[in-house]
Structures are given as structure tokens and as C-alpha cells.
């Protein structure tokens with residue numbers, strides 16, 4: 001699969017999202033929690049990354065997702081995962097950039113998130129996108145108990161060319177090529 005697209009999730013995607021969530025996290029969000037974010041939370045947005053069909057008629061499959069809130073001036077990244085076989089292809093980066101773009105459109109000024117202290121992959125991803133460590137929230141996570149790093153991007157800036165390159169913004173689905 002050489003191509004993938006990003007598009008909004010719907011409640012029909014819930015089952016696939018639950019599968020990925022359970023595969024990626026030691027304390028996965030429940031189906032109910034995910035369902036609320038997909039349809040019951042007015043602040044929430046949910047984007048999917050889907051592997052594009054390799055031939056005509058082939059179906060697409062969900063390879064990653066990002067749930068985020070836009071709460072007034074703030075984008076809150078809530079839940080991000082990419083299936084193992086599709087990692088290190090820039091999918092998470094594109095999902096986060098898409099969220100930041102939507103935040104800017106909705107007049108958000110900054111973005112925040114929490115990440116497990118031991119999650120070096122996610123930490124590197126966010127650092128590379130310009131987020132900085134703000135503080136530690138001790139014993140924030142369970143299974144295993146672990147500190148959270150609070151990270152922030154303020155302002156959501158384009159100074160470093162953050163919101164450019166492999167994301168095409170012509171409306172409709174966003175396509176990124178490998």
C-alpha cells in the first residue's frame with residue numbers, strides 16, 4: 001500500500017477504531033468513550049487515516065486515527081494511534097497537522113497534550129512538530145502507573161513550515177503520498 005488518505009470518521013467506523021485502540025494501548029478507551037467522541041461531544045473531532053485501495057474495487061482500511069478537541073483557543077490532542085505495520089510513514093504527523101490546521105480555522109491559538117513519560121515515539125513525534133515539554137503530571141496513567149508529560153505548542157505557528165509540504169489542502173480528503 002503506497003498511499004493513504006485522511007478523512008473524518010463516522011460512527012460506522014467505531015468497530016475498526018475499537019480494534020486499533022485495543023491493539024495500541026494498555027488502557028484503551030472503551031467503545032462507549034469512543035462513541036461519545038464520534039457523535040456526542042460537540043468539541044470533539046475525529047480523523048481517520050485510511051490506506052488507499054491498491055486496485056479498482058478494493059476496499060480501504062483504517063490504519064490510524066486522531067481524536068482531538070477544539071475548546072475555544074485550545075486544541076487538545078486526545079487520542080492518536082497508527083497500526084504497527086503502517087508506522088514511520090508520516091501518518092501520525094499528517095493527522096496532527098490536520099488537527100492543528102482545523103484548530104487554526106476555528107481560531108485556536110495553542111495546542112496541548114499528555115503523553116506517557118516512556119512513550120519515546122510519541123514524544124519524538126510531538127517534539128518534531130514543535131511541541132515543548134511544559135510539566136510532569138505524576139502518576140497520571142495506570143497499567144502501568146506512570147507520569148504524564150504535558151506538552152504544548154503555543155502558538156500554533158507556521159514559522160518552521162509546520163503546516164506545509166505533504167498535506168494538500170484543496171478541500172475534501174487530504175492525500176499524502178509515500
Ligand SMILES: CC(C)(COP(=O)(O)OP(=O)(O)OC[C@H]1O[C@@H](n2cnc3c(N)ncnc32)[C@H](O)[C@@H]1OP(=O)(O)O)[C@@H](O)C(=O)NCCC(=O)NCCS
Pocket residue numbers: 024025080081082083086087088089090091092093094114115116119120121122124125126128
Ligand atoms: C506514536 C505513533 C502514533 C506514531 O505514529 P507514526 O505514524 O509511526 O508516526 P510518524 O511516521 O508520523 O512519525 C513522525 C516522526 O515522529 C518520530 N517518531 C515516530 N515514531 C518514532 C519511533 N518509534 N522512534 C523515534 N521517533 C519516532 C520521528 O521523528 C518521525 O519522523 P521520521 O520518521 O521522519 O524520523 C505510533 O507509534 C503509535 O500508534 N503508537 C502507539 C499508540 C501511541 O503511543 N499513541 C500516542 C499516544 S500520546
